[in-house]
Amino acid sequence: MAGILLVEDDPSVRTALELALTRQGHSVTSYATGEEALDHVRSRRPEIAILDVMLPGMDGVEVCRRIRRLDQLPVILLTARGDDLDVVVGLEAGADDYVVKPVEPRVLDARIRAILRRAESAASDRISFGDLMIDRGALKVTLAGKEIHLTPTELRLLLELVRHPGQVLNRRYLLRAVWDHTHVADSRLVDACVQRVRAKIEPRPAEPVFIHTVRGFGYRFSPP
Amino acid sequence: MAGILLVEDDPSVRTALELALTRQGHSVTSYATGEEALDHVRSRRPEIAILDVMLPGMDGVEVCRRIRRLDQLPVILLTARGDDLDVVVGLEAGADDYVVKPVEPRVLDARIRAILRRAESAASDRISFGDLMIDRGALKVTLAGKEIHLTPTELRLLLELVRHPGQVLNRRYLLRAVWDHTHVADSRLVDACVQRVRAKIEPRPAEPVFIHTVRGFGYRFSPP
DNA sequence: GCGCCATGTCACAGTTTCATGACAGAACGC
């Protein structure tokens, strides 16, 4: 469900948590260092970050501070120590929650869901389909982590298609939804624009993975 | 400092917590039952509620649910039991945090402050993005340590953009938020003001690092 | 295989959008 960024240097703990969270239905990407994690935040825009405090190099609290400057990403800090001072420092650094290891997967899941629910009013809504990530709040589209520049019309078209995944939308509908209704229905306008979007988001535009042509009817967005 | 509503039926715990929180500089009102607490929320609008889960009559989780219906008040649940199930139920009920008794006053204080900070629109009164530091309390902006003078309108615009980091805000929204709604939507007013802010905070206004133009939609503040 | 028609492809010029700087009225402090 959620795109979770996990940072934990101990391989056994990392794989255990990754497995548990994946079982709860989350999509997890994990790293051992804060630097990698920050790159991931910049490029992949996860929904929530879970950071171990004790990390080689940049520690979790510092990663948390930097993440905070990048985005409104919620952050959970994870520590093996029950030291009260850590709690204070961590929360002061802007963490949303603080969990002491070892943690019950179910508890961690509940905390993640609570924080996501709380954040969802403020957070931007983003959806991803395979490599393709669409951030409706930031109006950004990334493909395999690389930002794709779409022009306004292209973006509106893509958003409209994505709003109805799996459904065939005909040209008349798209003309109304994306353009104003002043355009004639028989132009190559929609085709040309679909073409432009494909050129940007499809790995092989000739064999589209996202936007499929339904001959005689229109176009359908269906994730791979 | 903060107006805290404390609900705890055990008189000795109640007075101890009240004393500790008062020492930390908070203003505390405490009750033994949930019904009284709900009246208090309705009449006095506290800033945060700390609820014991085990209460005679209506329990803390139920009080939490009802408070949630009344107001956006942040809630911390307090329990003597470390039972994981309680954590799940409590967080599902919409609590912002969950603290197990006995709790160090300093830890509780840190959690209160963290939640209040998060509640007061997601940040403390001073944030920095790279070289740029914005002090919302003092209404001052510094760039690389040097103070930048922004006019009132420019400052309101920057604060509005910064309130939603990473989000694209369109001109209509900004006109409403920063100016009053008496202005026409198609004016270049927003552009001009953004331009002025850029001239002051961007090292190279032609290649902005902080305030990005999203052609056809609006502007986005995203730190470097 | 053939022809037809729907769709893909592409280049280009008109249009739109935005940055920039100038300016004058409004607001403000002295």
Place this chain on the structure above:
DNA sequence: GCGTTCTGTCATGAAACTGTGACATGGCGC
């Protein structure tokens, strides 16, 4: 009252966007 600062508007030019049509391609029925 007077000078200064602030702010909304406008003109201008540059850059980006987009609709269009001509043509190519490919699927489909026959």
